[in-house]
Amino acid sequence: MSVEAREKRQPWILLSPALVAVTLLLFVPLAFIVVYSFWLRTATGADQTGFFLDNWNEALSDPFYRDILISTLRIAAITTLVCAVMGYPAAYFIARSKGNKALLLLMLMLPFWISYIIRTMSWINILGVSGAVNWALIEIGLINEPLQMLYNETTVILGLVHFLLPFMILNVYVALESIDISLEDAACSLGSTRWQSFLEVTLPLSLPGLAAGGLLCFVLSAGTYITPLVLGGPTDAMFANLVFEAIITQLNWPLGSALSLMLLAVLGTLVLTYNHFLGMGQLMKGLG
Amino acid sequence: MDNTKRYERLRERYLNGDLDRRKFLGLIGAAGLAYGVQTPFARHAFAATEQVRFDGWGGVVSEAFRKYAFGPYTEKTGIKVVDGTFGGSDEYISRVKASQPGEYNIAHLSGVFDYARYAGLGLASELNEDNIPNLKFVIPKLVDVFRKVTDGKLSCVPYDYGTTGLAYNRKHISDEEMKEKGAKILIDAAYKGKIGGWSDWRTRIWYASLQTGQDPNGAKNMDAIWDAIRTHRDLALKYWTSGAELMSLLAEEEIYVTEGWSGRIYALQEQGHDIGYMDPPNGFGWQECLFVIKGSPMEACEELLNFMLAPETSIAVAEGQNYPPALDPTKIDLGKKIPTLPAFDPKGTLDGLTFADPTYWNGHEQEWSKKFGRIQKGY
Incomplete structure (x- = not known):
């Protein structure tokens, strides 16, 4: 075999374990889900095999699913916006700090050492009727009766921001780190103020990082079901809760499959749009 | 498939004329030979069951099972009990559906409707009651309802009973108010x-x-x-x-009133919370x-069930777990605490409790x- 042919094969050999894993763990199960979405659930809970479009008809034409999907996308958009507003200054601070960057990044990663569910549930002890905030407000005399702060859409968004903020900060940080700091100085030396140099130079150059962080936050929050389950009220369900309910509570795997593919299609379109305009390279940088 | 079933099938084929006499006798002989050869090793094969998986409701219920049943059982038999939990039988059935036969073995199911539903999905095993002599201590009425579902056979043993009644915080709601409003307190603005x-x-x-004055x-x-x-x-604040x-x-006083499981509310009362509990009419x-579950190591499972039904364990x-056992109080002395538990029936007839009719509920389940699900989300 020629050296050229061997060099051509080498990347594929190196990639093959990952490709096998992705095929077996992602594409094959996905194919099963596609097949399932055309089956039907019988009255006993067993599945009826075949090719039926009933689940797709229901998923695409029923306003119930459309409304929850829109509500999910709205919550995901608000979460992403809050993460961007809160995350950018934090990332900027870390990127521009001198000497203690490693410590700050370590602190940023610390929450990942604790389970996401535990982190979500911790808000119950903070915002609950007998939680830390109510206790403090009563102690300092600001209120007499505890405030009802939990189990609404705001607490769902709060829980999501808590979970996703580090993803945003990391992506923006990576983008800011790659900007040559002398560009800001150059802008200042040409007469712009610090604020102008930030707006005209730094912010535009860091936008790919912001977009990558935004994409991650949006996709992850739109697909969550734990946060609304733990911190939401009776009507704060998101689309993934519908998938969970169809599959687990109603034992309707075919409908659950159709719903999960619908969510995948919406989020997939978003990722493809991002890739078309910005490319996936920035996202990979942010993921380390 | 057990040997008896194999012989019955063979005999049926012979009687139907699908097998000639010679072939039939030959197969019976071969089966006999195989049985003779395997018998000395069968004990070792059965002993090879190293673990049984049990899934239940978690929390104080699982703690009680672990402490009083699984630990002593493992000590006695050497068979490990893998202890899993679920939030409800709907969730569990989904897991079982996605599993391989034999992966899940024993489940702590609630209600005859669940039993009927699981049996309807082909998950029912067939217990050899001779291996569960402690079944004789169980309230007959509890056993009979299960038999009716599975043509006289049993795939389970009754274990306990309880109620889903009204739980309320006495600091904010009095016993008198609860008696007056009953189930309607849950829709009191x-x-x-x-x-x-x-x-x-x-x-x-x-x-x-109950809130609309209808038969549940x-x-x-x-x-x-x-x-x-x-x-x-x-x-409601929260489901x-x-x-x-x-x-x-x-x-935590996030809510003052809800319906709740009798045993869990009793546990709260034991912890010192001033929570009242009331079973409204019906x-x-x-x-x-x-x-x-079908496909489980039956003998090991039957042994565990027999162990769990032993009066001292039960x-x-x-x-x-604060739920009265299925043991017949007219046959077994249940001690001092059990008669104080909510829903306990000293006569063992359970006439005072209204159970869900499996045909009615399973018929409308889908x-x-x-x-x-839709109404829950605001529709």
Whole structure:
């Protein structure tokens, strides 16, 4: 075999374990889900095999699913916006700090050492009727009766921001780190103020990082079901809760499959749009 | 398939004329030879069952099982009990459906409707009752209802019973008010934002039946029921999804009133919380069983069931989990604590409890669970 042919094969050999894993763990199960979405659930809970479009008809034409999907996308958009507003200054601070960057990044990663569910549930002890905030407000005399702060859409968004903020900060940080700091100085030396140099130079150059962080936050929050389950009220369900309910509570795997593919299609379109305009390279940088 | 079934099938084929006499006798002979050869090793093969998987409701219930049943059983037999939990039988059935035969073995199911549903999905095993002599101590009525579902055979042993009644915080709601309002307190606007409820469609429909003055096992006006469920949803702070969440919401005073599981409320009372408990007329009674799933190592499972039904184990578990055992109080002395537990029936007839009719509930399961899912989310 020629050296050229061997060099051509080498990347594929190196990639093959990952490709096998992705095929077996992602594409094959996905194919099963596609097949399932055309089956039907019988009255006993067993599945009826075949090719039926009933689940797709229901998923695409029923306003119930459309409304929850829109509500999910709205919550995901608000979460992403809050993460961007809160995350950018934090990332900027870390990127521009001198000497203690490693410590700050370590602190940023610390929450990942604790389970996401535990982190979500911790808000119950903070915002609950007998939680830390109510206790403090009563102690300092600001209120007499505890405030009802939990189990609404705001607490769902709060829980999501808590979970996703580090993803945003990391992506923006990576983008800011790659900007040559002398560009800001150059802008200042040409007469712009610090604020102008930030707006005209730094912010535009860091936008790919912001977009990558935004994409991650949006996709992850739109697909969550734990946060609304733990911190939401009776009507704060998101689309993934519908998938969970169809599959687990109603034992309707075919409908659950159709719903999960619908969510995948919406989020997939978003990722493809991002890739078309910005490319996936920035996202990979942010993921380390 | 056991040997008896194999012989019966063989005999049927012979009688149908599918096998000639010579072949039939030859196969019987071969089977006999195989049995003779394997018998000396069978004991070792059965002994090879190293573990049995048990899935239950978690929390104080699982703690009681671990402490009083699984630990001593493993010590005695050397068979490990892998102890899993679930939030409800719907969730569990989904897991079993996705599993390989034999992966899940025994489940602590609630209600005859669950038993019928699992049997309907082809998950019922067939217990050899000779291997469970302690079954004789169980209240006959509890055994009979299961037999009816599976043509006289059993796939489970009854284990305990309880109720889903009304739990309320006595600091904010008096016993008199509860007696006066009954199930309707869950749709009382005076407690908006302080009401809870289990996110289980059966329980919601059951209580809506009581709130609308209908028979929970035969409601006629479903529109009124859905309206009552909507009213409850709009007044509720949270639908709880597990016993632990129920206890936390009540203990932390996030909610003042909800329906709740009798044993969990008793546990809260034991912890010193001033939580009252009341079964309204036609309150939701249920009986739990230990269901053996098809494909499980039957002898090991039967041994575990027999061990768990032994009066000393059963009483200890009942005292730990706060649900009365299925043991017949006219045959067994249940000690001092059990007669104080909510829903306990000293006569063992259970006439005072209303159980869910499996035909009625399972017949509407597909339609109602879906409809409730929508209403729950604001529709």
